[in-house]
Amino acid sequence: MSAPSPTAGPAPLPERVEVVVIGAGVVGAAAARTLAERGRSVLLVERFERGHEHGSSHGATRIFRQGYDVDDYVALTSEALAGWRELEERSGRTLLELTGALDHGRPEMLRGIEAAMTRGGIASERLSPEQAAERWPGLRFEQEVLHHATGGRLSSAEAIEAFLDLAVVAGATLRFGVRVTAVEPIPATGTTAAGAVVRTELGDVTADHVVVAAGSWTPDLVGELAASVGRPLPEIVVTQVQPAHFPTAVAADAWPSFVHYPDDGSSVYGLLTPGEGVKVGLHGGAVHVHPDERDGLAEPEELARLTAYVAEWVPGVDASAPHTISCLYDLSPSEDFVIDRIDRIIVTTGFSGHGFKFGPVLGRLVTDLVDGDAPHPRFALAAHTPPA
Incomplete structure (x- = not known):
């Protein structure tokens, strides 16, 4: 009688990738898709199971509306509307119904x-x-x-699945049930470029860039780091x-x-x-x-x-x-989003109950930061700092 084969444990994480995305809610899923489609090697890690209900992105529906009283949000809703239609075409899913x-x-x-x-x-x-x-x-x-x-209803759970599926098609790796314990910057040296290390219960991953899209857990992961470099998060x-x-x-x-x-x-x-x-x-x-x-x-x-x-x-x-x-x-105090860079770490939080409708835009904004662009002025850390 042969001995039973050992139970396989979780697959090891790669030791290094270009970008680690932490969190598979709408921000992380959209970012992973856009980053991968721009040619980045991406590892997305999520603490919970796929489609979990512990955070802010779960559930069947979200409002899509263009009814904001400031011009930049209105402009971003128009970009988002085009983005949702493009995501529908690419994924073959119906995601946005315009009910008014x-x-x-x-x-x-x-x-x-x-x-x-x-x-x-x-x-x-x-x-x-x-x-x-x-x-x-x-x-x-x-x-x-x-x-x-032009307002209506988004199928939110379907939308996240569409982002994740297209991220995989573009080459991203998705890992669920992986808890991140810390994110630490790696300063540049004479022979080594700057980057960051993501510490997890399955081992460390070094990356050129890390996107922290952990929603309500983001301040726990990067709040002390942000304060230590003089760029504190707003009170979330x-x-x-x-x-x-x-x-x-x-x-x-x-x-x-x-x-x-x-x-x-x-x-x-x-x-x-x-x-x-x-x-x-x-x-x-x-x-x-x-x-x-x-x-x-x-x-x-x-x-x-x-x-x-x-x-x-x-x-x-x-x-x-x-x-x-x-x-x-x-x-956030202003209910504006936080989407900014601290060295090679992209910080996202403060979506204040109105972020989901901007999903495709959020993926683009995060990817632009990874590519070296300046943050959107409304969402920059500096915009959340009260005047002295």
Whole structure:
């Protein structure tokens, strides 16, 4: 009788690659794809399993909207729209459905959004509350409504898979279940170029560049390094956000994506997730957590706030039957992203609950930094540093 063959352990990591990408959420997946397609050798490492639910990118749907009140974000949404269509064509997947998008509530918000979209060449229309209620009976309106047809719904889980698949086609290596414990810069010497080392539980990997796309875990990995070189990260507040799906009998084609700006200064978002109901969430989240310590359970007071809002403003759903979801926000003080370089380490964080729609753009911005370009001015570390 032959002896049993030994159980194979995990495959070893390469000792050196051009670029290590840490994290397989939307930022890391998009970056790995773009980097590989520009000819870089790429290793993507992800702490959890493929398609996991521990971070910010999981779930079936995300809003796509062009309704921003600043010009550079509006321009980036137009780039993203073209990028999503290109990703659909390349991957053979349907990723973006243009259901239209609404903004309603505080008049000053609508004025700013309308003006920025107009400057960006994006058509929009104003409707009275009565006109809007007739067109979208699942929602209630008290003030004018701003609608643009180029908003809609992204199939978010499918989008990440499309990025990852195309990264592999372009030559990237993906490794899941690999926890990174540290990222350390390697200074240039007389004979050695600068780079960085990624320390993992399976061994170290040396790279010319490292992209830290670990979402709410990014400050843990590079916060001390950033501070030590005089380029500190902004304070990133991690919150557990708990939107919920609510059942509806309203026809699917009567649900746009929407953002509501109530008079209390808050904002609320929503969209239909086919087969699951209408997802509604309070922007920001009030439950501060460390990403390793949340339990994923709905906080009762936050859930009560959400259901009370839905009962008042979303008459087309059953507010008494929420199916809660738990995900993470990594919020910067300005809610602008952080995408910048510290030597050969690309730092990304602070996507503040509105980053997913920019997926193709985020991959391009990260890859531009690896290629030596300057960061986008709004997302640079310097833009997050308050004046002395």
